[in-house]
Structures are given as C-alpha cells and as structure tokens.
Amino acid sequence: MIRFRNVVKSYGPVRAVDGADLGIDPGELCVLIGPSGCGKSTLLRTVNRMVEPDSGEVLVDGRTVRAHPPEELRRRIGYVIQSVGLFPHMSVGDNVAVVPRLLGMEKAAISRRVGEMLELVGLAPSWAARWPRELSGGEAQRVGVARALAADPPILLMDEPFGSVDPLTRIRLQREFLAIQRHLHKTVLFVTHDVEEAIRLADRIAVMRTGRILRHAGPEEFVASDAESFVGEFLGLEYGVEILSRRSVREALDYAKSIREAPSPRAARTGDSPDPAAPAVRADASLKEALGLMASRRVECLSVLDESGRGIGTLRMEDVLGTWKACP
C-alpha cells in the first residue's frame, strides 16, 4: 500500500532520511519508532508530499506520489499531528467537515458524516456545535482523529498524535483508536518515540536511526534477537515485560489448559481449580498487569476470575513467561 524506495532527504549538510526502504501492507498499522532526530517524521511527511524527497521513490498503491498534485493527494490521506491543529475559528463540526468540503461533497452528506465521525471517536454528534477552545486535550485529539477520517481516506498518517496528552488519557485514546482501526482497517503509518505505545498499537514496528530503517517486524519478533544491537538498546530490557501487555490472562490460561492435555509435569498443577489463597486477577487483564500484580504481592500464582467474578483457573508465573514463546 505504501512503499518507500531508497528515500533520501537532506536539510543542508544533515541527511534527515538516508536511504529508507520500507513497505507497509494494506490494513497494516505500522509504527515508525526511533530517537528524536532519526528522520521518522520527515519520512512520514514524504507520503503526503509535505516533504519532497531529494531522491528515491514513495509509492502509494503502486503509483508514485508525484503522479498526483499535492493538494489532491493530501485530501485522500488522513493526517493527524501532535499539536492537533484544530482550527480555533471553526466549530468542531466545521473542523471535521474540512476535507469533505474540499472534496465538494454534498451538504447533507457532510453533516451526516460529521455526526458519524464524532460518534466513531466517542463524542456525541451535538458536540459539532462546540468550539475547539472548549475541549480538553484528549477531546481535541479525538476531534483531530475524526477530522482525519472524515473523508474516509484509505491511508492515515499519524505523527505522535497522542504525544501531548496526559498518560491516562493517552492510554484511553490508544485503546479507542485500536478499536476504530479493528473496525476500519486503514493503512496507518504512526510515528512515535514511545516504546510502550508502539507495542500497544503496532501490527509491525519499524525501528529507525539516522535516517535508515534498521528493522521492520512484528512486535513479538523483536524480543530475542536484538539484545546487543541498537534496536535492542533502544527498545530496552523492559521490552520483554512491556510486550506482555499484548496478551491477556485468558490467552495464557487457555494455552496452559491446552498443554495440560499433553503429559507434562506442569500440567497437573496449572489451570486447575482456583487457589483460594492467591490474589485474584480478571481474565481480560493483560499479562503485564498480571506480572505486575505478582511482583507487588510477591506471589507466583494468581487466581483468575471471569467477567462475572467466577474463578476459572490459576495462573502461574511460568505460564506468563511460557505463553510468550509458545503462542503464535
């Protein structure tokens, strides 16, 4: 869907992007991550021609982006930036309607679309009449996402979109965005320097340094192989713990129960009836949370409860660690 071929962009003597190669599949949420100044924002901005590369090629759907006038190209690519950039002199509804209007959509269709988009990002359609200055940071960025999606672009470029909101809001926005993405299957290029955010959102992570893509792989493929390299150093040793946030307690328990079928010394003890003395964890909690609970209570097993609070098994530390490798 998006393909960078040997893209180079220099600013004076500095090579911001230095021969980047990367391919992003349709429907993939690719997180571009790297330290400040690694060229990730510059690379992202070559897709909608906000930055023109010195050499190399950026292809969208197999065609070079230079085949389209920049304005027309940009109207078909959603764009969300850290500063949000809502237009303060326009109501929330008019902000969301900007691109549909630029595309000349019909009035009735636009106002319907504005309502749908606001609902999609969890705001009531009546919010269309509000003004940007009345919104909190998190609300403003929701409107920013609604605005980017309003013309239903197949591609979404997001440049540290949740970078300027508080940590709790950020996690909520990430979760909501993931839910929207599961529903819409946009091709997303998402720039961040926050490893946790990359782990939570990415289908694949592209790690960048000094203008080059060092590695592009699924989040779970990073763990073992990169311990000594820059990639491993940048992701940090805690990556092994952070990655557990992608798996739920239920998955680990199911896995543990599945290997109980096989003859194994561990099978006898795992996934059995709940241990009443163990601290309780909900099945939909992440393994990272489960591990955190174990660490803070200094225990090695937790009793797992389902949504109704019924005990459905026991989770052991080794299940948490084992699931990781064994689950596809």
Added chain:
Amino acid sequence: MSVDWITLAGAAGGFLSAALLPFLSLRPNRILEGVPRGLLESLGPGAGIVLGALSAAGILAVLHGRRPGLDTPGALLSGAGLAALLPLAGAAAGRLVGGSPVARVSAGPGFWLAAAGLGVALFSFTRRLPSRSPARIASLLAVPAAAAAAALAGLLDDLSLVRELAARGSTFAAELARHLALAGGSASLGAAVGVPLGLAMYRRPRWRGAISVAVSAAQVVPTLSLLGLLIVPMAALGAAVPVLGRLGVRGVGWAPAFTVLSLYALLPIAGNTFAALGAVDPGILDAARGMGMSRRQVFLRVQAPLALPVILAGIRTAFTANMGNAILAALVGGGGLGTLVFLGLAQAAPDLILLGALSTAALALAADRVLALAIRGAVPRGIRTEDS
C-alpha cells in the same frame, strides 16, 4: 486587599476638591477673569447629592473586602452621582448668570475633580460586575443619558461651553465633519496601504527590513516637523500635477495634514498585520496544508481569519490615534476641531479651547468604543476574547 484603595483615593480626592476648591467660575463675559464660586454657593442643597455620592463611594470602598455584593450599590451610587453632576451644574449656571446674555459660567477644578473621583469609583465598581449585569449597564448608561436629557431640556444652556457652542454652531459642525473626514479618511488610507505592506513584510523576508524602516521613520519624525517638511514637496506636487492642484494639494491645507495622518496610521496597521500573520500557530497551518488546502485556501480560510483580531486592533489603534492627532491639521490650515483650539488660544478664550479639545477627546473615545464593538462582531466566536 480588604480596602479598595484606588476607589477610596478617588472618592476622598473628589470629596475634598469639591468641598474646598472653586466649583464653578462666573465671568462677566467670555474673556474676562472669572470669579470662583464654591460648591455650596453654586449648588445649594444639590451639594448634598455630590458629597453624598462621593462619601458613599468612599465608605463602600473601605467595606469592599469585608462584605461581598457591595459593587452593585457602589456602581449605582457613583453612577447616579456622576449623572447628577452636569444637570446640577447647568441649573446652578442658570441661577448665577441671572439673565445676562454675555455672562459665562464655567466648571472649576472642584467640578472636574469631583467628576474624576466619581468616574474612578464608577469604573472600579462596574469593572467587578459581570459584563451583562443590569446594574453595570444602568450605571454606565446613566451618565450619557442624564447629560443628553439635561441638554434636551435646556438645562445646560447657561454653561459657558454650551453658550460657546451655540454661538459657533455652524462652524463647529463644519469643523467636526472635516475632522472626521481627515482622521477617518487618513486612517482608512493607512489601512488600505498598511495591510498589504504588513502582508508583504510577512511574505517577503527580504523586503521586511526596508518596509519596517520606512514605516517607522514616519513615526520617529515629530508630527509638527513632518508637517513643516511636507510644505515644499506638497506645493511642488500640486504645481506639477494640475489635477491634484485643483483638488487642493498645496503646501498647506488638507493635503499635507492628510498625508501625515496616513503615514502615522501605517505603523500600527502594517506592524500588527505582520505580527498577526506570524503569530498564527504553525501547527494549525501544517494541519491545514496536510489536509489538502492550497496555499490560497490556507491563507484565506485559516491564516487570515486567525490573524484578523490583531489586524483589526491595529486599525482601531490608528483610527483612535488619528482622531486625536487630527487636531494638528489646523496648524497648516487643514481644518478640523484644532481650528477651534488654536482660535481659542489666539483669542485667549478658554471656552473655545475647551470646546475643541473636549470634543476631540470625546471623538477619540467614541471611535475607540465603536470600533471595539464592530471588531467584536467581525471576529469569529471561537477566537473572541471577553475584554475587547
């Protein structure tokens, strides 16, 4: 912060001045020396209203921190006192002139300082009230309403300023119109040139320095010397281009005055335009471009509307300043309210000076308020601020 010291100082100063300084001054004719008259002598029982309002304002200022909710009575009382001042003085003038058609009664320091004290109190009390509260609106409107009613009722006819105005009614109207045309026209020309200049400064960094120097140069030269400097080139221009000459472009007259005022209007307008365009959040412009707006659309739909309040504020500054500065046009025969001032100086007639000066000040204030309201209406609601 329990005591509102500013209001207290204003009220106390007003009270002492009203009680101790000459309140009105009676002159046998418009040029002779005046005889001072005290407050009691002038107003009789009416003095109680003035002193009462001033002392009430002072007491409320002292109690201000201890009891909330005193701003409403404070605003109403000081508003009523200030509103009563002019009709009271007018009625007193009628008694003092005693039927003489040439005798003049003018306001003395006691009157002015009492008015100033009540004005300070009114301003402080109303400022703390919510912008749309009935007490605020009523107390602020009471003053012009009472003045207008008293004028219509003929109550002010014996005040020397009104007598001066009546004697010069047609001149006054003509000079007022000329003043408005000079100040408003030159500020409009300043806006028509200054906004594009500010835009050019923003768009063309290379021209920035040159434009900025040129625009500021006009501001640095004192107004009077600029008027003098223009005599020769303007005369030459009028002689060289007959059409202009016939329109009245000469070394003296309206042309040099209009030119100087236009030049003075340039700096606030061009400067504000440049600053306003540069102050638009780059993130917003980036978003506008990234969403597929053309350069033109980014400018017209996003940047210009966001810069508008500051650009309009510059135009408002220029208009208000020109309303005052246009008084100097009279020095080179350009006409306007300055004519009355300089004529009054020549005749040693204080009433005439005051008539020119007060009406100029009133004009500047009125221009400021009217433009502020107009700007409020023109600015989109999302970026409107409360204080304009």
